[in-house]
Amino acid sequence: MINPPNTPDHSRFREDYAAGRITVHFDRVAAGRYVSARLMLPLFMLPLSGIGVALALTGWIWTGLIVIALAFVLPRLIKRSAPGFLMQQSLEDAQIYRELLATAVIRIEERT
Numbered sequence: 001m002i003n004p005p006n007t008p009d010h011s012r013f014r015e016d017y018a019a020g021r022i023t024v025h026f027d028r029v030a031a032g033r034y035v036s037a038r039l040m041l042p043l044f045m046l047p048l049s050g051i052g053v054a055l056a057l058t059g060w061i062w063t064g065l066i067v068i069a070l071a072f073v074l075p076r077l078i079k080r081s082a083p084g085f086l087m088q089q090s091l092e093d094a095q096i097y098r099e100l101l102a103t104a105v106i107r108i109e110e111r112t
Contacts, residue, residue: 007101007108010094017091024087025107031086032079034105041075 008016016022036042048071056064090097090106100106 010097013097013108014091021111023109023111024090025109026083026086027105027107028083030103030105031082034100034103035082035085036075036079039078041078045071045075 007013008022013022017024049068052064052067052069052071054064055061055067058064086096086100086105090100101108
């Protein structure tokens with residue numbers, strides 16, 4: 001995979017970020033989609049909501065409703081925190097850094 005024009009390679013990215021020479025901007029929606037796909041959040045949400053419905057139907061109404069609420073709230077919270085998580089991952093892993101650049105999840109800007 002080739003970096004888009006005017007973007008540093010991973011080692012220079014790490015150095016420039018640590019020195020404060022660059023600013024990294026995230027597309028929040030794309031970051032949420034990327035994390036959702038990598039963690040397979042839809043496959044997590046469906047069984048958890050099914051368990052919540054089963055609990056509610058067997059008499060554990062409040063517990064079932066809480067589990068159903070968690071099935072919908074947890075993926076949204078994970079997607080919301082995606083930029084911070086991806087920033088850490090991109091600093092640690094060159095492959096993820098290249099994927100984020102290629103999918104336009106991150107945009108790197110030099111500070112003036």
